Amino acid sequence: MIISDINIVHLVNFDFLxxxxxxxxxxxxxxxxxxxxxxxxxxxxxxxxxxxxxxAWLRVDDAGISGALPISSGTTLIVPNNRFSITFDRQSSTYRLQIRDIQETDAGVYYCKILLSLVDEVAASVDLLVRRSPIIAANSTSSLVVSEGEDIQLECYAFGYPYPRISWRRENNAILSTGASIFRGNFLNISNVQKEDRGTYYCVAENGVGKGSRRNIAVEVEFKPVITVPRPRLGQALQYDMDLECHIVAYPPPAIVWIKDGVTISNNQHYSISIFATADEYTDTTLRVITIEKRQFGQYTCKATNRLGSAEAQVELFDIKLL
Incomplete structure (x- = not known):
């Protein structure tokens, strides 16, 4: 009986060790x-x-181990933040880290570590992903100025969780270069840009969280002037006034002159020139012929010039005989 008790003690001690x-x-x-x-x-x-x-619990962000943030050791909270708490359930030997009122900056990889020595540890990790509405990145295209005929690429990037989807639209749902009113992807390519491609483009980022995000991208297309004349021939009697008009589309805005018989006209007692810029690319000009004299009948030239080229159009002023 004594031997049996000794054997039991030895077995217990062995299991304990x-x-x-x-x-x-x-x-x-x-x-x-x-x-x-x-x-x-x-x-x-x-x-x-x-x-x-x-x-210990610690968090590692996108910066890697250099961005490690110790949170707790045992049941002691290291982070001075009342949103965090640490508890220990002895029955299940479980350390529970609770984070309340989660913020975007709480996202990351959380490590639970058993520190065996200064150089040895046992670790496991869990990812905490925080749903975030999209934000369009600063390196996305904000505006663009190109010359007619060039190829361009508009870029749009966004971050958030889940990863945002990018789509493109034009102002007033105009048709894109792709032939549709909507295009999906980070890059919108426009080949052989024409003046009709100018305007506002919208990069839209959506991921189902919040209302999404939008960036307006202004595309300015530089092109040489195009002139239209609403009334190429105008009749008027002597001693009356008459307005000659030209409408010009160009970008950058052009320099405009009126010419008669090879001579550039200036404002004086016989002529008054008005120039109205109705938009960046639209300009109207009017030449008023004052108290018409016989020598003022004839062909007038409206000429517009910018650094991409020039254009001209003619307006004829002829005499109407009064009875």
Missing amino acids: ASCQRTPTISYISQEQIKDIGSTVDLECSVQYGLDYPV
Whole structure:
């Protein structure tokens, strides 16, 4: 009977020593968590054979290990933030890290670590993903000035979670270079740009969180002047006034002159020139012929010039005989 008791004691001691010599392990860690801003998350880490070792939570952001943020050691919170709390359930040997009122900056990889020595540890991780509405990145195209005939590429990038979808539209749902009113993708290519391609383009980023984000991209197309004359021939009697008109489309805005018989006309007692810029690319000009004299009948030339070229059009003023 005494021998039997001694054997039992030896067996108990052996089991105790064996359990003390087992390497601590992490038997469970929470799966990936996807949360909304303002919500609460519980991250759990269950440890086996680790009661005599320090257990820590820390977060690693996009900067990698250099951006590691220690959060807790055992049941002591290191981060001075009342949104964080740490508890330990002895029955299940589980360390529970709770984060309340989740912020965008809380997203990252959270590590549960058992520190075995200064150079050895056991670790497991869980990703915390925070749903964020899209924000269009600063390196997206903001505006563009090109010359007619060039090939261009508009770029749009956005970040958020889930990863945003990018689509393109034009002002007033005008047709894009792709032949449709909507195009999806980070890049919108326009080949052989024409003046009709100028205007406002919209980069829209959406991911189902919030209202999405939009950037307006102004595309200015430089082109040489195009002139239209609403009334190429005008009749008027002597001693009356008459207005000659030209409409010009050009970008950059052109220099405009009126010419008669090879001589550039200037404002004086016989002529008055008016120039009205109705938009960046639209200009109207009027030449008023004052108290018409016989020598003022004839052909007038309206000429517009910018750095891409020039154009001209003629307006004829003829005499109407009064009875």
